[in-house]
Amino acid sequence: MTDDRRARRARESERALTPSPTSHTPQTVEALRRGARWMWGNPHADGRAWSTSLDYSGLPPNVCRAVGDLADNASRTAVVAAAEACERAAAEAGLTHAVRERCGVLGERTRLLAAFQGDYVSACIAMHQADLALAASVDDAERRLLLTTRAELSYVGHLILTGVYEASQDAARGKIRESAWDDLRAEAELVQFWGGLDAKGSAVRDDTGMDPRDEDHPDHALADDWFDEPLPDDGDGPEHVTVLARIGDQSSATAAKEAKAMLGRIEGKAIPLIAVPSDLRAIEAGLVAEAPHLAALIGEALSILTRRRSVGGPPIVAVGPPGSGKSRTMRRLPEGLGLPATVFNADASTDSSFCGTPRRWSSMETAVPTAAMASSGFANPAILIDELDKAGGATHGVGGRLYDGLHGLWSPETSRRWRDPVASAEMDLSHVVYLCTANGPGAIPRSLLDRARVLQAPLPGPEHLAALAPRVAAEAAASLGLHPAEATLDGDEMAMLALHWPGGSLRRLQRLVETVLAARAATAPRH
Template structure:
């Protein structure tokens, strides 16, 4: 399983970005560390325990510790499209730099130390090779993020890595290495990044510049003056007419178009989407926002190979949400890849609905974004505003599709019934907007307020939460599968309490092993929470149990 996760994460690695196979960080991302989040969350679906060797970390204690730190760092930052605070990004920046330096030290120690040999064939074990690969990939993806903050040393290291790959006859790295070297030689530098701001697009600029350089070299080679031997005609003596070199026109050689993605895919953003924007500045802004997604066939995400295993994993974490998990599964029917669906889980406060929705997306491998409906008073926050306005911005769904580069995504609409707004005046009712998204026919050609063009959002899985759906318009309820669930029951304490205790330790920056509950503590929690109900109340009881210990997280030295 660990090797499979390592292989799956390769598509999100730094080398995939440097080759142009994975979209480079763009200016519309909320911070430069999104590539690290994407890679780490694909590599380790659950939080690795620090210092605890498992198959996910190749039974390596140090890798478990570093992976746990990287996982926690990534979870401390929002992914797209939610804007992060400048303070949190600045702290993460410093921690990522420190983590990378320690990863490099560990890589050098492993390289210089003795290798573990298989006594039967005298070869380096596969496990140890995978340990080194995990360390290297983690350091490289952090370098990608640091380069997007204007770190010249990080860009220098990435350029050297690309050159080494080219020397080993690996294809696809030449454009980045040429462009990066050109940027590093430029006296104006890479730009100035401020915490809380978007990436500087250093990687994409390097790729674009490198492709231009390679295109000019190819054009120069094609128009080069013929050699003396090429001009001579050995079959006929006498003078030879020389070609008029001044009349030879240089024909620019365009870079080869990107290969179509393998497997099923959908053109989400039509090639002419930018034409409706009007003036050239708007058109260029849309082209920058969509990047390679403009006119491209975006791949669909495959459904689980084993639906029963998928369902069992989610039910094991949240048994009381089993009807919701089954409804999501049924929404996909017999598809081979994730497609559209609208499922709303209705239940009491504190039932773990929001977490359950997020876990469905994570276990399914779907890019995920959450919109808090209770925090909106019009449809602009959800559906965007026109590019022709000074405050124009795309919808949260368009951002998710463009940033992920995939046609299958998951958008969570939290507290759906609490959305504000008015149909006549006041910015519109956000619930009206959802009619077009939730209906398959209209979702295939939904007219974007931002792009002033149609886009295909029909392969989006919409997962909604609500305490009471009775106030939601009937026309919207007709488009949803509504699943009513109760809160967790007392018999679920054995599942919930250990997970909440580990979360409490993570929130306090403590070792998760301090959160291991013994039988007496579980029994006491079961008695205090004998009626079941809100997970938030159980979390408070767990916190009290940990604080009551004579030597618990609060009494032990940190870290």
């Protein structure tokens, strides 16, 4: 039998990840690797539009010039030069890790663009980068899309070498990808054929009763899951999961009573997972309206968290300078998705108590994710870890660090069998949603970031003032005790803000707006 649950999850993820057949905005490199179309179907037009949509703040001048010039000249030569400039900057030891990482992403995007403009070297490099993304992915649907892109780039390289690739025409990615996937299916059948031959004549059946020669072995069934197996009908209700079968033995009657009080609500019960809302476009539009400069982050975060029937996915770390609005946006994400949220300030953490503490003297605490599930009654609450890069603690000794426990909690396998100190039993914490913020990734262990998706949170520019000012004014009016009607900014006030705020920190914009509103209130006639 095929793995119906895996097949269903893969189909759902495939539907969520497969891009639209048309695109009217420049796509991220991640979306392009999943098969997203070039803007208006044309890589040259896409390069020009993409260049004008970027935030260049903090980037090296040579990168700004090379990529910025694509707005006027997105020829293959110019795009290759931009890719090389980005790659040199990404390897520049004198730049910060965050800047090098941004340059690396820009380099990957420009390489992909150059490949579809007919540059053979870029096609090879882009294919290698797709391989690296494939190795880092654990999602069946994403791996399928990345495999297809790798084969697609190989095919494009072949066309370039044989001199028949017509870079002047729109890139018909859909047709190329269909052909690439057909080739992959043929190769998969050959691998299965030889796998069966290699297995014959040897004792390969293990003590589980599985044999690669069996027709229902998972390796043989996987390809069928993609194409032939109907999806099981699980009904329209929410999914449920048992996160704690039973509370383990306690050291005393008092400890048992306290553990029951903390965890009795979820002990031995199948508790619901909050389903992905049906109005995702409206949710995304609302969040982008509040923070238009974070549109790419919001879109990618929602894509990551809504690939299955229930909200969930790998941890997300939003990295950006102070005042970018990342903390507010990460708090608004679970609100939009209907997730109960618990905020944990990592900058105040000096040990590993996030993961719970056993009975010490007269107190004990469950892990923060466990407490969130017990209080909400849902298996996939959101944990907002603010200032992740500022977590303290000792690498040696009794207290430990926040990072130590997160390594296990962010590992799918370990989190399914997490031993909570209060429960004294294994719990399934694998459905918890982690949303984090950091000013930079440098202080966060690389091994921890490898378990997460790191998204960039850039500062807003002057072009975002018209969208941001009304929201900031409404919040400022509330903090000053003013009537909501007094939050409306007139033309002169907006011009004054534009003069003194050329983009940058939202905190500075907030102070300026508060000054404007306070000055207006002070000079208003009194009755």
